[in-house]
Amino acid sequence: MGLADVARLAAKLTEVVDVDHRHGGTQALENGAAHLVRQALDLQQHGSASTRVRGKLYALAAAFASSALWAATDGHRFTAAEQHLHQAVTLAGLSADPAARYHVWGLAGGLYRQLGRHTDALAAADVNRALSINRRDPLFASLAHVSTAVHHADLTDRTAVLRSIGHAQDSLDRADPSLPRPPWIRFYDQAGLDLFSLMSLLTLGQWTQAEARAHHALAVLRHRPGLARNRYRVTIHLARAQLEQGALEAATTTIATIPPNTWHGRTGRLIAAFTTRTTALSPDAAETRAWNAYARHHGIPTRRV
Structure with a gap:
């Protein structure tokens, strides 16, 4: 084995x-990432290599396991996600790669959040924020801070949310975007910070501020066409912020821009939640009836609340 394999x-x-x-x-992404974990580990078992190459292979295996973890979490396949988490933690430890450990603990916080374990999510974020890589690279520090803001919002700590967002912005402003970094963190820029901030503000019910963050994020994402998933999610959050401010027509027009x-x-779950909330707030409005018909046509169940 050598660097060519890496x-x-x-x-x-x-x-x-x-x-x-x-x-x-x-599911296909999860399965593909899990398969690549096995490929990386097979190379470890059936070849000889230097300590440096072995460390890089373990780091790659941890990254693939983390991708499987994220895909399973994103798809609400939580039993599989927890299995991927345990594997990713082990592989990141074997790699001795600080970026690999950072990646795993950041995703662990996201999994615990989806499971409703908000105190555990905040604890994982605290572990992540304490890693040495945050002191060496402000971009990692920024993402750690703004991720922590999301978990503080779940615990309704508004002061801590705003403090974490401020620290995230300060760190991002100091980060050098040209430094070599793992591919999984390359999504994170001002739009990424705005997305996490937007999520925190929505949780706190800060609709006006959330709408402003969403517009700012979308302006940045126009220059990053590869980040389609983030653009769709910002758009959904924008629609929710508009809806909560009584702008029903604007909200349904906004969310309808997302390809079915x-x-x-x-x-899909965020769109379903938007649909349910629209029906709850304005059950008899023409915009609600039109949106519900469109959502049902494209596979989103609707119900009267």
Whole structure:
């Protein structure tokens, strides 16, 4: 084994990350990432290599396991997600790669959040934020801070949310975008910060501020066409912020811009939640009836609340 094997697997990781950014956490993505974990581990078992190469292979295996973890979490396949988490933690430890450990703990927080274990999610974020890589690279620090803001919002700590968002912005402003980094963090820029901030503000019911963040994120994402999944989710959050401010027509017009063939996984669940909320707030409005008909036609169940 040598660096050529590492480079080949690294290219596969970039492909996995690109698919995730376009389509989200599908079952096919989870299965493909899990298969690549096995490929990386097979190389470890059946070849000889230097300590450096072995460390890189373990780091790649951890990254693939983390991609499988994220895909399973995104698809609400939580039993599988927990299995991927345990494997990713082990592989990241074997790699001795700080970026691999950072990746795993960040995703662990996301899994615990989806499971409703908000205290555990915040604890995972605290572990992540304490890693040494945050001191070496402000981009990692920024993502750690803004992820922590999401978990503080779930615990209704508004002061902590705003403090974490402020720290995230300060760190992002100091980050050098040209530094070499793993492909899974390349999504994170001002639009990424705005997306996490937007999620926090929606949880707190700060609709006006959330709408402003959404518009800002979409302006940045226009220059990053590969991040389709994030663009769709920002759009859904924008529609929700508009809806909560009474702008029903604007909200349904906004959310209708998301292609129906992307309504799966978390994107589909967010659209279903928007649909339910629209019916609850304005059950007899013409816009609600039109949206519900459109949603049903494309596979989103609707019900009267």
